[in-house]
Amino acid sequence: xxxxxxxxxxxxxxxxxxxxxxxxxxxxxxxxxxxxxxxxxxxxxxxxxxxxxxxxxxxxxxxxxxxxxxxxxxxxxxxxxxxxxxxxxxxxxxxxxxxxxxxxxxxxxxxxxxxxxxxxxxxxxxxxxxxxxxxxxxxxxxxxxxxxxxxxxxxxxxxxxxxxxxxxxxxxxxxxxxxxxxxxxxxxxxxxxxxxxxxxxxxxxxxxxxxxxxxxxxxxxxxxxxxxxxxxxxxxxxxxxxxxxxxxxxxxxxxxxxxxxxxxxxxxxxxxxxxxxxxxxxxxxxxxxxxxxxxxxxxxxxxxxxxxxxxxxxxxxxxx
Amino acid sequence: xxxxxxxxxxxxxxxxxxxxxxxxxxxxxxxxxxxxxxxxxxxxxxxxxxxxxxxxxxxxxxxxxxxxxxxxxxxxxxxxxxxxxxxxxxxxxxxxxxxxxxxxxxxxxxxxxxxxxxxxxxxxxxxxxxxxxxxxxxxxxxxxxxxxxxxxxxxxxxxxxxxxxxxxxxxxxxxxxxxxxxxxxxxxxxxxxxxxxxxxxxxxxxxxxxxxxxxxxxxxxxxxxxxxxxxxxxxxxxxxxxxxxxxxxxxxxxxxxxxxxxxxxxxxxxxxxxxxxxxxxxxxxxxxxxxxxxxxxxxxxxxxxxxxxxxxxxxxxxxx
Numbered sequence: 068x069x070x071x072x073x074x075x076x077x078x079x080x081x082x083x084x085x086x087x088x089x090x091x092x093x094x095x096x097x098x099x100x101x102x103x104x105x106x107x108x109x110x111x112x113x114x115x116x117x118x119x120x121x122x123x124x125x126x127x128x129x130x131x132x133x134x135x136x137x138x139x140x141x142x143x144x145x146x147x148x149x150x151x152x153x154x155x156x157x158x159x160x161x162x163x164x165x166x167x168x169x170x171x172x173x174x175x176x177x178x179x180x181x182x183x184x185x186x187x188x189x190x191x192x193x194x195x196x197x198x199x200x201x202x203x204x205x206x207x208x209x210x211x212x213x214x215x216x217x218x219x220x221x222x223x224x225x226x227x228x229x230x231x232x233x234x235x236x237x238x239x240x241x242x243x244x245x246x247x248x249x250x251x252x253x254x255x256x257x258x259x260x261x262x263x264x265x266x267x268x269x270x271x272x273x274x275x276x277x278x279x280x281x282x283x284x285x286x287x288x289x290x291x292x293x294x295x296x297x298x299x300x301x302x303x304x305x306x307x308x309x310x311x312x313x314x315x316x317x318x319x320x321x322x323x324x325x326x327x328x329x330x331x332x333x334x335x336x337x338x339x340x341x342x343x344x345x346x347x348x349x350x351x352x353x354x355x356x357x358x359x360x361x362x363x364x365x366x367x368x369x370x371x372x373x374x375x376x377x378x379x380x381x382x383x384x385x386x387x
Numbered sequence: 388x389x390x391x392x393x394x395x396x397x398x399x400x401x402x403x404x405x406x407x408x409x410x411x412x413x414x415x416x417x418x419x420x421x422x423x424x425x426x427x428x429x430x431x432x433x434x435x436x437x438x439x440x441x442x443x444x445x446x447x448x449x450x451x452x453x454x455x456x457x458x459x460x461x462x463x464x465x466x467x468x469x470x471x472x473x474x475x476x477x478x479x480x481x482x483x484x485x486x487x488x489x490x491x492x493x494x495x496x497x498x499x500x501x502x503x504x505x506x507x508x509x510x511x512x513x514x515x516x517x518x519x520x521x522x523x524x525x526x527x528x529x530x531x532x533x534x535x536x537x538x539x540x541x542x543x544x545x546x547x548x549x550x551x552x553x554x555x556x557x558x559x560x561x562x563x564x565x566x567x568x569x570x571x572x573x574x575x576x577x578x579x580x581x582x583x584x585x586x587x588x589x590x591x592x593x594x595x596x597x598x599x600x601x602x603x604x605x606x607x608x609x610x611x612x613x614x615x616x617x618x619x620x621x622x623x624x625x626x627x628x629x630x631x632x633x634x635x636x637x638x639x640x641x642x643x644x645x646x647x648x649x650x651x652x653x654x655x656x657x658x659x660x661x662x663x664x665x666x667x668x669x670x671x672x673x674x675x676x677x678x679x680x681x682x683x684x685x686x687x688x689x690x691x692x693x694x695x696x697x698x699x700x701x702x703x704x705x706x707x
Contacts (some may be wrong), residue, residue: 223646225682326543362545
């Protein structure tokens with residue numbers, strides 16, 4: 068009988084678990100709250116306990132599994148199976164993840180950073196259609212990404228391959244948390260949308276609901292901006308046009324450098340879906356080499372919150 | 388006894404041949420003129436004849452070789468071993484390259500496009516120091532490149548991986564031959580240097596030898612511009628600063644997306660060497676994520692004209 072895979076998506080709010088077939092179909096799914104108290108020291112024990120509990124619940128043993136895969140925030144050492152600087156977990160110092168889990172469960176354990184793992188998920192079972200050349204860009208609080216070329220993640224020499232959020236799209240743009248200026252993240256994340264809204268609002272004179280909300284000091288979300296743009300609010304349209312210009316430009320760099328089959332756009336800010344992607348594609352095409360325009364396609368992510376557990380399982384499948 | 392490899396670098400002016408050891412050391416080297424008459428129909432037969440002639444000259448047979456590798460201009464079909472649209476060879480239609488050479492010589496034959504092959508050469512035996520993650524950028528008449536990630540060339544889905552010359556560095560910049568605007572090639576090639584020179588010259592008022600040359604209608608080369616910049620000619624310095632800004636920006640995209648160990652800059656326009664690279668690095672650092680700044684290094688290419696035959700041999704070594 069073919070074996071199962073256990074995929075784990077470790078986040079600052081919850082830890083998601085899933086049992087998958089080798090073909091990547093989810094059979095069971097559960098999650099627990101992330102307990103970040105006391106420097107996050109309960110996280111790994113909680114994971115172990117939850118696995119053991121569910122193994123007994125489903126009358127399964129380690130024998131039934133190929134291995135465990137995990138996506139984690141922070142800086143991951145894939146070989147040693149350690150994580151440091153995962154601030155949303157309160158893991159400031161180096162934390163051993165692989166060793167205690169392997170010892171307790173008795174299964175091989177694989178780990179990579181969360182953006183890479185989500186990229187693998189979308190590549191394998193999502194919008195990437197299991198192609199060998201897929202780039203994933205996730206637009207959320209920040210902008211992350213993962214690059215898959217020739218079927219393999221591109222980690223680079225210091226694990227900074229896929230830092231798509233820090234591609235410079237505007238040399239004189241907004242300050243970024245990384246210390247640079249004009250990173251994609253400063254315009255194409257949730258806070259990026261607000262950066263653009265404030266900037267355009269300051270010089271805007273006209274009739275706009277969004278402008279009125281800004282002037283009234285209302286708290287604005289990126290979701291509201293996209294919704295207003297769909298309703299043709301003049302200021303919101305300007306913001307979304309600029310957002311799409313920069314995202315299209317960044318995607319063109321991915322296209323011209325890598326010529327992937329798919330550039331998959333995911334994350335909460337991408338919820339506007341085709342309304343947004345149409346505008347992004349227009350700019351992408353403007354900035355890409357003709358042969359890339361024809362061959363590289365921009366798509367919306369498919370897996371939503373499951374990308375993490377599915378991609379984590381793919382780590383096991385690939386044995387790395 | 389270990390076998391040799393035959394590397395061929397097919398160009399519009401000459402065809403270079405080299406016999407290498409498996410370790411990549413050149414043992415013999417020769418070249419013939421490229422006869423582009425009558426739709427380039429003599430090129431493949433000339434190659435076969437030259438190989439046969441030199442095999443007999445060196446008292447070698449196919450038995451002594453692992454295979455033959457070739458870098459070619461135009462659009463290469465690596466599997467079928469065909470080339471089309473290599474206009475500098477007068478190969479407008481599809482040309483069979485692999486089949487006649489394999490039949491005549493009796494050795495396995497591998498082919499890839501010339502920029503990719505030069506990238507492999509620099510990766511294997513040049514400035515890339517045989518690292519698994521190397522990007523090569525060649526600044527010549529145009530700007531070409533090759534991306535090596537996880538030890539493999541990134542061809543992309545339609546063989547347009549590494550179109551670094553068409554990365555958009557200035558959305559409102561000069562027109563490019565590809566139909567877009569502001570491609571790296573429009574500023575960082577030999578003709579790009581002249582584009583920048585003309586642009587800055589028009590609005591320049593001051594004391595500059597370069598300005599005088601432009602105004603006198605003299606023919607200017609990129610080499611002269613770099614030499615004048617070294618001598619602190621005011622206009623030439625401005626041109627080189629702008630050149631370095633755009634090249635540094637494009638390199639930052641390579642760094643943020645791929646985090647390679649090395650970005651290797653080659654080609655005739657890079658002859659200015661460290662004088663140029665210092666300025667490029669300054670812009671690269673300004674635009675790259677801190678972890679990439681520290682880990683990705685920009686270097687000058689080492690192999691010069693030998694990159695092609697060495698990289699072509701590497702195709703054989705890798706068996707692809």
